[in-house]
Amino acid sequence: MPAGFHIVVCAGIVPDPLQTLEPTTGPNGPGIKNEMVLPAVLDPWAASALYEAANLAGKNPGSKVWLVSLGPKAKLQQVMMSVAQKVSFELVPVDGPIGGFADAQATAAALADAIGAIPGLDRERLLLFGGWESATRGAGVTLQLLGERLGIADQFQGVDAIDVRTDGHDAGSFEVLERVEGGKHQVSVCAGAPAVLGWATGNLPEPRNNPQVGMANMRSIMPALQRAKTAALDANGLRYVSVSLPKQQRTTRVEKNMSAEEIAREIVEWVKQ
Amino acid sequence: MESILVLTHADESGAALSKGSLEAVTAGRELAARLGAKLVVGIVAADAAAQVAGAAKRVMAVEGEAFAQPRFASDAAACEALCRAAMATIVIAPGSSRFARVMAAVAHRLGGVIDTHVTAIGGTDGAEATRWFYRQRIEAVVSRDKRPWFLLVDAGTNAAFASDASEVKPERIAVELPPMRTNVTGMRAPKLDAQTIRPDAKLLFVAGAGWTKKQPDGQVHVEQAGELILKFVSASGASLGSSKSLVDQGGEGNSVLPFLTHLNQVGQTGSTPRHAKGLATCCHGEEPHVVGWRFIAERRAVSLDANCGWTRGKADVVYVADAFAVMEKVNALLGKNR
Numbered sequence: 001m002p003a004g005f006h007i008v009v010c011a012g013i014v015p016d017p018l019q020t021l022e023p024t025t026g027p028n029g030p031g032i033k034n035e036m037v038l039p040a041v042l043d044p045w046a047a048s049a050l051y052e053a054a055n056l057a058g059k060n061p062g063s064k065v066w067l068v069s070l071g072p073k074a075k076l077q078q079v080m081m082s083v084a085q086k087v088s089f090e091l092v093p094v095d096g097p098i099g100g101f102a103d104a105q106a107t108a109a110a111l112a113d114a115i116g117a118i119p120g121l122d123r124e125r126l127l128l129f130g131g132w133e134s135a136t137r138g139a140g141v142t143l144q145l146l147g148e149r150l151g152i153a154d155q156f157q158g159v160d161a162i163d164v165r166t167d168g169h170d171a172g173s174f175e176v177l178e179r180v181e182g183g184k185h186q187v188s189v190c191a192g193a194p195a196v197l198g199w200a201t202g203n204l205p206e207p208r209n210n211p212q213v214g215m216a217n218m219r220s221i222m223p224a225l226q227r228a229k230t231a232a233l234d235a236n237g238l239r240y241v242s243v244s245l246p247k248q249q250r251t252t253r254v255e256k257n258m259s260a261e262e263i264a265r266e267i268v269e270w271v272k273q
Numbered sequence: 274m275e276s277i278l279v280l281t282h283a284d285e286s287g288a289a290l291s292k293g294s295l296e297a298v299t300a301g302r303e304l305a306a307r308l309g310a311k312l313v314v315g316i317v318a319a320d321a322a323a324q325v326a327g328a329a330k331r332v333m334a335v336e337g338e339a340f341a342q343p344r345f346a347s348d349a350a351a352c353e354a355l356c357r358a359a360m361a362t363i364v365i366a367p368g369s370s371r372f373a374r375v376m377a378a379v380a381h382r383l384g385g386v387i388d389t390h391v392t393a394i395g396g397t398d399g400a401e402a403t404r405w406f407y408r409q410r411i412e413a414v415v416s417r418d419k420r421p422w423f424l425l426v427d428a429g430t431n432a433a434f435a436s437d438a439s440e441v442k443p444e445r446i447a448v449e450l451p452p453m454r455t456n457v458t459g460m461r462a463p464k465l466d467a468q469t470i471r472p473d474a475k476l477l478f479v480a481g482a483g484w485t486k487k488q489p490d491g492q493v494h495v496e497q498a499g500e501l502i503l504k505f506v507s508a509s510g511a512s513l514g515s516s517k518s519l520v521d522q523g524g525e526g527n528s529v530l531p532f533l534t535h536l537n538q539v540g541q542t543g544s545t546p547r548h549a550k551g552l553a554t555c556c557h558g559e560e561p562h563v564v565g566w567r568f569i570a571e572r573r574a575v576s577l578d579a580n581c582g583w584t585r586g587k588a589d590v591v592y593v594a595d596a597f598a599v600m601e602k603v604n605a606l607l608g609k610n611r
Contacts, residue, residue, distance in 0.1 A: 015407075023411050030413070044542045100406045101413075104377075105386060135408050135542075139389045141377035148381045154455050155345040157374045160535070177461065180370040183470025183536045184462040186343065191454040201535035201542060205521070236386055237418030241401055244412055246567070249586045256579055256593045263575070263592045264602030267552065270573065271476055271509055271607075 004062025005193055006122050007053040008115055009089070010130035010143060011046030013071045013079045013098065015039070017135065023243045029235070030101045030243040040075055040098075042083050045131025049199035051207060052162070053129050054087030060164060066121075068114055070094040070107060073225055080221050085214035086207045091221045092118060093228040100136025101243070103236045108145035110231035115150065123150070125193050132157045132198035140198065147196035155196040160185060161203060275310040275400070277301050278361035280352055281325065282371055283318030285460075287341055290321045293367030293426075295433035298328050300426050301365045302434070304394050310363075315355035316443060317348065327437035333358055334443035339450055342457040343371040345378070347450060352379045354448040361421060363400055368425040376423055385421035392430045400424075409545050409567040428472075429547035429568070463532075469506055469513035470536055476511040477548040477569060478502070479539060482518040483555025483577070485529065488597065499530045501600045508607040512548060514539040516556050539566070553588070554596040575599050 057063035158179035279301035281294035305312040484498040551569035
């Protein structure tokens with residue numbers, strides 16, 4: 001078997017977390033007001049997956065990283081201008097709607113078609129990466145559905161670390177840490193690729209921008225964007241009864257003139273109630 | 274007419290059902306009563322069947338050593354077998370790490386659809402699920418025409434089901450397992466005295482980046498900050514949360530609080546925990562931070578910024594004060610009262 005992994009990272013684009021979001025309803029269902037003009041970023045947990053993928057590929061010669069992303073072409077191009085400077089990858093764009101109100105099953109179907117059409121992708125060496133939940137729909141199901149569609153029998157979610165064994169009789173197998181309840185990690189050992197890994201934060205800082213990496217990536221990104229196929233997402237019988245912002249507004253008591261002792265006493269009483 | 278299956282699983286001990294599972298049973302019973310639907314309970318771990326006594330007329334279970342491990346391949350096969358045996362139109366399950374790992378795949382195998390992080394199941398003529406989008410910033414109520422419809426219910430949104438004294442005889446469901454390529458080898462947790470994440474704690478204490486910033490004397494006091502925070506968490510039994518910026522400082526080579534990891538992080542790329550009370554200190558309350566507090570009932574904050582727009586309307590009380598001074602006094606009082 002050839003060395004290295006074929007790592008496909010699925011990552012959507014989301015409004016910058018600091019933006020104020022306001023829901024609206026259009027002819028195609030709910031959406032975010034002015035979502036196309038809001039500054040966008042790569043989905044944060046999926047971005048962790050991309051950085052972990054590049055790190056893993058760097059440690060395992062013969063590996064390759066693809067970034068599969070579904071969104072409006074113009075928006076993808078905008079986000080790729082900064083993402084492309086972080087790590088090396090080949091972009092597989094899918095031209096489709098933006099936002100978290102689309103059905104996850106339909107999204108997974110579109111992504112599965114795109115991955116299935118990647119030339120030279122070796123399914124036996126495939127590690128399917130992504131964020132364990134998106135910052136839009138936040139359902140944590142797209143990657144799992146995608147794994148099922150691609151026939152992958154080993155899946156891990158909330159991953160914070162992968163440690164690949166490079167020698168010995170179990171070379172190619174890997175240990176995975178998955179987040180579970182109570183601030184713990186579940187430790188599993190998988191026999192090897194193919195597998196699905198939905199990443200949480202991981203352990204790597206965001207890579208610094210590298211203009212040389214950016215220029216190399218952009219040479220393939222621009223033609224890929226021009227070739228991107230359009231995907232129409234089926235609603236799969238999903239109906240939105242209501243979409244709204246939380247209305248609860250609290251009456252905040254602002255205490256500016258209490259001493260540290262008085263505040264401490266009040267906090268202790270409140271904690272003990 | 275709808276029929277409902279509630280899927281449950283054992284906790285770490287293997288002998289009892291998880292709390293989230295018992296909460297899902299309550300959700301299932303309420304929905305079944307409202308819709309006049311048949312209710313079936315399915316259990317991954319037969320030894321725990323006694324805990325659903327009185328919940329439903331029909332109880333099914335899968336059992337065996339293979340299902341002791343929370344693992345995708347075996348859990349998906351077990352849930353698929355239970356679903357095929359029950360032939361339910363609505364499947365309710367806890368949104369635990371164990372079932373969140375597999376349930377979308379199970380829904381796909383059955384040709385169904387799934388919604389997760391459900392916080393309420395309503396509707397009078399049919400089922401409607403409430404869930405949040407954009408990391409707890411937008412709330413939506415959804416309905417589905419397609420069946421089976423899988424609903425993963427968030428922990429803490431229902432009361433845990435309490436069993437009665439009746440006898441439960443679960444039907445054993447046979448499962449055909451694929452070859453296992455993954456082996457769960459254990460859990461990794463911080464040492465007991467260093468465990469600062471306590472999901473069942475009444476209070477969430479959130480430490481913000483201000484703890485590691487320069488103080489009025491022009492110096493940073495990270496060690497003192499660490500001592501104050503740990504002392505408070507230990508004395509009050511609180512769970513410790515952190516803002517992203519504070520956790521990220523570790524990766525950037527700055528002075529950090531060594532006991533904080535990404536697992537402590539609340540907000541946009543962290544958790545949105547459910548505690549009765551929350552006390553935020555040295556946080557400057559950006560939107561991601563507010564998101565992390567969505568399900569905290571009573572909220573107080575200690576901050577030097579009297580004009581912080583994020584705390585206004587979000588916290589119940591804001592104390593404009595130096596958190597170092599306040600927490601020192603708080604710790605002294607908690608120590609005295611012990």
